[in-house]
Amino acid sequence: MKKILVLGGGIGGVEAAISLAKEFKKKTDYQIDLISDRKDLFIYPLSIWIPVGKRTPEDVSMPIAEIAAKRGFNFIQEKVERILTAENKVITSSKEHSYDYLVVAIGGAKLKPKGVENTLSICGGGDEAVRIRDRFNALVEKGSGTIACGFSGNPKDPTAVRGGPVFEVLFNLDHFLREKGIRQNFKLVFFSPSEEAGKRLGEPGLKKVQSLFVERQIEPIMGKKITEFGTDGVLFEDGTKLETDLTIFTPGMQGNPVLANGDLPRTDAGFIPINDFCQVEFPGTAQHKPSNCYAIGDNTAFDGPEWRAKQGHLAEAMARNTAKNIALREEGKEQTATFSEHLNIMCVMDLGKEAAFIYRDRKRAMAPTGKWAHWSKLAWEKYYKLNKNGKVPNAPV
Template identity: 45%
Template sequence: MKDKANILVLGGGFAGLESVIQLRKLGHEVTLVSNRDYLFVYPISIWIPVKKKTSDQVKLCLETLSKKHGFSLIIDEVENIISKQNLVKLSSLEIEYNFLIVAIGMSKMRMKGLEHTHSICGQPEEADIIKEELEKLVQQGKGSIAIGFGGNPKDPTATAVRGGPAFEMLFNFSHYLKKLKLRDNFDLHFFAPMAEPGRKMGEKAYQKMDSFFYHYKIQVHKGKRIVRFNQSAIHFEDDSVLKSDLIIFIPGGIGHPVLENSDLPLSEVGFVKTNQECQVEGGNNVFAVGDVATLIGPKWAAKQGHIAEVMAKVAATNIDNIINGNSDRLSYTKHLNIICIMDSGDGAALVMRKEKSEMMLQLPIVGHWMKRFWGFYYRQSKLKNIPRIPGM
């Protein structure tokens, strides 16, 4: 079966949803394709294992969103993108497009024994599995938990590294076990192969990480390459072994597997190569936004939800300009920053990094409620139940 769409957006995450919202605001007909019938609000999924949120509370129904914003929705798997023919192949359909925005996110590096670990940054179902595994240890009354992240050696800019959720889970687990009066019965370990994990957040934030580890009684293992995992241990390059009853690991990012079959230009890591206007190199009607795309900017630039939304707005505006014969083009470069509310369950640290400034502000109690408010605001504003705050 063959269909035709004027503007086609692939991926129903932060980047894809914001792309269709912006295009609808500009008056365009747009079709969104997603392999899930919901958007998963990853930043608040860290609370599923500690039972502060259920997975349903972290999901946003795409059909409801399509009705609220007036876009067409297809739930199907993207299998191939053939940009030379302006064609996308889905499992049950082929769609021709005039303009395409690719927003299907990134994938994770394969490593030896990865099946013995769980990741909070993978499939949404993993968050519930981590909850069950944690619950088993809680029932046992004691145990050892190791949480870490890795990088991609092919990625010199480290935009493939996602470390924040690992820190958040460690602090949240510590707080959760303390509330259950079990904290002293558990060992909590942080591990990462890089010498200075978290450095991207800025010098000030990085220097304060030790005080967080000390406060939440977390043992740190860094600067050693991970060779493999097995059911109850992490093996490092120097033959040392970290034993753990539950291993949670966020591998370094790689390109989405769909891109391997497609004809879009890719970086060495496998991200879609674009310019700062989100336009894919070598074609003027294809754009890539969010985690799927290369991020052009300073070395510390990080792939985050709000950056995915900035890229989406840039791509939508530039498509609108092309359609209207306007030569103006937006770029995302000057909007690059790191803004993160690093939650600990009993507070949070507000981390900000810009071109010329950086800070980390510790916000006991109130910081945690700021992040919870953000989760409420994100859901309700996307559903048009509350107005959108400019810049948020």
């Protein structure tokens, strides 16, 4: 019996386990195990509606055990503590697991700038999104306040930034306050140390965000380095302070700290370098260079255009390619599935009752906006859940 071990039950890991189960369906001598620390698959793109009360954490979570039972893989809820590729072994909080192939999809972690504990991030999962909702609701009850939303990157890796969801939360808070008729009592601020936050979205996407700031009276503070976050606001390098009642901030990303305990190669920012087949790239000097290790999704470092980004649809494309490549190798063939042709920015940036469909690839960039785009995000929610449960086929990504 050959064992394929997938680590991480997020968008990438769950899709990898599903795709592997599909590829090896007719073969009885393969076992596919997915290890994750949380019992649920958390659908991050939908969590942007938690702060305005349109969704709960339960609405945007799917029990992995149920998906596993329907799609034909094993789910093991354990926390990975060490990955030892020299021994084909993964050590978790309770046991050791050996493998023939390994697929690492444990996501990234956030940098910790000074005073970040005084802020809340939309990228921190269900509990943190609920804390944003509760703090926002308290301000709505009070009737006025200053809310600042911002993000920054990681100078060691240009892909380690998460700006789209921060814009979505900001525009959804604005929409909520307008619907209540109390927007004029609130000051909304967007801040980022980058001069052109959102540039990665492409020219039309950047222009759209900038015009929305004007239309919706959101004050931008851009190009000012952040020194520290306090309980009552943000301190900037030029000595100025933005007083806030609520600071929502997403720092740049770095690699998952668990990787430091093992022998997988890591970039300066802590991500796993991979090639176009999603195979881990061990450095030329490494004595041990296994070919049976793959990594996908947010925990990877990969080449491509300077605007490339870590996104959910890319994690899914990487997952499907990895499954295909492992299946090809097991048939004694060369692996052929590459993900570089899937490198694009695709983001339905929700604005409340409409959305901007932001798209960028090597040839084009666009940002059409309308109610239809908001409905398309709602349709994606239905599709995604049905798809993971095996009720509708994969949409092309």
